[in-house]
Amino acid sequence: MEKRDDKNLSNVVIRKVQEMILSGELQEGDKLPPEREMTQRLGIGRPALREGLKSLEMLGLVERRHGLGNFIINKVQASYFEPLSLSFMLNHGTESEIFEMRSCLETYTAAKAAEIATPSDIRSLRAIAQQMVSARTPSEKASFDRNLHFEIVRITGNMLMYNIMENVSYLIDRFFEKSVQLSYFKGDSIENIYKEHEEIISALERHDSKAAAAAMEKHLGNIKIAYL
Template identity: 30%
Template sequence: MTAGSKVYVRILEHIETMIMQGNLEAGDRLPSERELAERLQVGRSSVREAFRALELLDLIETRKGEGTFLRQAGSHRLAEILAGFFLKDAKARQDLAETRRILEVEAVKLGCERAEPEELDELQKLVYSSIEMSQEGYFIDEDIQFHKSLVALSKNRLLLNIWRPLVEYSREALKQSLSREGRTVHAWEEHREILDAVREKDSSRAADALNRHLSNSRF
């Protein structure tokens, strides 16, 4: 990745972070070229380049005299597009998977201490409904929801907010991983094993089961 493209990606990543943190929603006005350039210490030409790319992808629109606004679909598609930049690079994929593993393993340990019985009941319903969804080709959404719920058991909102974009970046790669023959059934069994350990408040077994699951799900 060249120096110029790194600046470009930094700008896109900053906008995506604003979306993930709830500071930018569909219909909202984006910071101006000057504001972004000053905030990120980059040239205005780099900001213009990033804006042009987002406009071509129909993620933003420029209204004369008003500014630049996030389109309805923009908040959902930006993470997917950013993944195209990050996941082409093997080291970036490794860093992303490693960071996700660290967050989830610590979250599941906290979940063993903090999870409420009704939360675990809901998670069990999700686990058992997901095997049916896998037969209809929807397991990727169920898989991500399981991991999101698992992280949420930690009761640490910051941890969950950091986790979200990591998984959105890797959605397409995860989809490919789950498309391997027999992988969805194995993933379902691994989810069940993780949940059983959390129910028993066995943080060591839960962490081990989650580590195995993430290793088997590598992309």
């Protein structure tokens, strides 16, 4: 019970620091008040405070510098304040929920893109897919894979969905070890990725929305298995 209380109280820290940043009380690079001052100010104990600060580090808002204290990071991106990312942290979301959200978003956008994809769009997708094949390292392949998925969302012309996709991508980067992500782009699995990408692109080229959604769902299902 005590651990759950600390988790709930840590949300107070997250909300308060966000409020201080948005109000201008804290700027990029500023040092947070000392722990004693923050516990008194928020009316919480040190375990809850430290849990909250740890969550803020995961969100990319706070950086802990050994022997110096906690600082608001430089170049805070606007996406860090998007409701999706913050809500996920505050409500203790799970990795499976990230993939459910991604599946809902990308199967729909694949179907939508299939309705309106132009020959130029298809050429762009195939160029990205070829760049991925030609890339030498798992990191480079992962980067082109990301570009391909974002390009499909871009084709829909729905910038709100593109914004949500950025948040989902951000959550994946934050909550999955980089080694886990890159392991998917090694060995036998990489050939399957190439084939699955071609299935998606071919469905878009045929303007077959149903096939595009099915191909994307299959692809994301395999990614989920590899990650989880």
